[in-house]
Amino acid sequence: MSQQHVLVLNCGSSSLKFAILNPHTATVVLSGLAECLGSDTARLSYRFNNIKTAINLAPKASHQQAIATLVDIIKENDLAQHLVAVGHRVVHGGEHFTRSVIIDAAIKKVIAQTANLAPLHNPANLIGIEAAELAFANLPQIAVFDTAFHQTMSAEAYLYALPYSLYEKEGVRRYGFHGTSHFYVAQQAATMLKKSITDSYLISAHLGNGCSVCAIKQGQSVDTSMGLTPLEGVVMGTRSGDIDPGLFSFLTQQLGYSAVTIDTLLNKESGLLGLSQLSNDCRTLEEAHYAGNLQATLALDVFCYRLAKQIAAYVVPLGELDAIIFTGGIGENSSLIREKVLTLLRFFGFTLDNDANLAARFGQSGVITANEGPCALVIPTNEELVIAQDAAQLIKEAN
Incomplete structure (x- = not known):
């Protein structure tokens, strides 16, 4: 050894x-x-x-x-x-x-x-x-x-439209997370596309109990859906993702919720769990969906709709698009979620390859579209490998 x-x-x-x-x-x-x-x-x-x-x-x-x-x-x-x-x-x-x-x-x-x-x-x-x-x-x-990869975002991407002093004094800004995962799958995607990472325009969707989307331009993160905390962005397992900030006032003033109760509600009781009233596990919801459970179907539809909107928005900072990457537990294994999202993104010209979509599960990677132009990829993430490689590189540099 x-x-x-x-x-x-x-x-x-x-x-x-x-x-x-x-x-x-x-x-x-x-x-x-x-x-x-x-x-x-x-x-x-x-x-x-x-x-x-x-x-x-x-x-x-x-x-x-x-x-x-x-x-x-x-x-x-x-x-x-x-x-x-x-x-x-x-x-x-x-x-x-x-x-x-x-x-x-x-x-x-x-x-x-x-x-x-x-x-x-x-x-x-x-x-x-x-x-x-x-x-x-x-x-x-x-x-x-987790946040390091996103430090290449510009001020227009990471600043909130709040009093600037909150950023200057308290560091209130968008940071993003899942950076190690987004970095890894972007490198793998460039290899699969036979392109240099510095000539690649990618959107990575890390989908698990926590979910985030990242626009990766020429190897650098230029925008990402999570913010100051991992609560911002798309719908997740138990997290709400984006909401109207005025909800806080409504819940406190009209319903008497405390700040702690609201924090628990948004982080642990919302998302797929809150919408379905059944589970935060996508596998459980898919089984219920096929069995005719309308609430499970609603949760999955909201999840996919919000995700597709976020992916589409990230063409703006990229300017062009080579591929969408699905990764994370849901992204790597749910052929249904990928099918729903790509159907919503049909204006990109995606043609789903059903056989390839079913094959790209349980640790298998691959291209799941058959169209010319932008494609969709499934790539299993490997954050542990990135951490190990960074450690080895730093030791090498130190010696």
């Missing part, structure tokens, strides 16, 4: 996703997930040598305890000697970071200062960083930011 493996950690508020992979070959050595951390059902599962193992963690187990368990797994399987770095997904880098960085005390301080922009994510990311520093004291720690 090559001495070139990176441990990638992705800490959520109650979860820890991890993987060990070779940044040069993309080979995944070990992968897994610790979930329900802080609860009585905390657990960890991982796959190694094609064998999946599940472990019940101690009740209320913390991120530190999950990482300690991961360290034991790594040692038991003699993997520690092959690690050259630990790469961390950090959700929000504000305007401070335009690329990945090697973590030191100053970097951690900035991540902590930016936590007010991502209160559910950055503190968890810091917990993962500090736990990994203790567990792997001899390894460099690398931070890879």
Whole structure:
């Protein structure tokens, strides 16, 4: 086994996703997930040598305890000697970071200062960083930011039409997220199209429980649908996406909602879940749709309509279009969603190849349109690989 493996950690508020992979070959050595951390059902599962193992963690187990368990797994399987770095997904880098960085005390301080922009994510990311520093004291720690890819947006794309002092003093602006995913699939799309990334005009739709669309012009993000927080933009699993800001006043003054209640409503009770009154899982809604559930059909229709509108709007900053990319759990696997969206975008001249659309699922990539001109692609994302590659590159530069 090559001495070139990176441990990638992705800490959520109650979860820890991890993987060990070779940044040069993309080979995944070990992968897994610790979930329900802080609860009585905390657990960890991982796959190694094609064998999946599940472990019940101690009740209320913390991120530190999950990482300690991961360290034991790594040692038991003699993997520690092959690690050259630990790469961390950090959700929000504000305007401070335009690329990945090697973590030191100053970097951690900035991540902590930016936590007010991502209160559910950055503190968890810091917990993962500090736990990994203790567990792997001899390894460099690398931070890879969701927001960094979008720092190429111009002021006309990232500013809100609010008093400018809010931007100057408080950093209130559009930042965008899913940058690592958008970057990866854009590079893959250029290869599939046999074009240079610097001569490519792409719209990437990352569709999962969280969804965002990104306009990528000559390899750079020029606009994206998420904003100050991951709530802005298209309809998502439990997030509303764009709403009338006046809704806040209506809910507080007319219905007596508190700010906390509204935040929960918009982030956890809306989107596909709120519209369908059934589930935030697209697979469940598609099954219900085919069974004749009108509410599920309505949720899917609203999701696709808003998504198609957003995609169409991004032709404005691009000026021209080579391809639309579908990625993320829904984008990679839902042939129905892709069909609905491309039908709504028929003025681009898309002709769906039904067989290709059905084939491009469950990890398979491909072109799913048969027309001349702009095409639609399905490309499985690989954020862990980007994090590992960035870590390896930074180590190389440092040496």
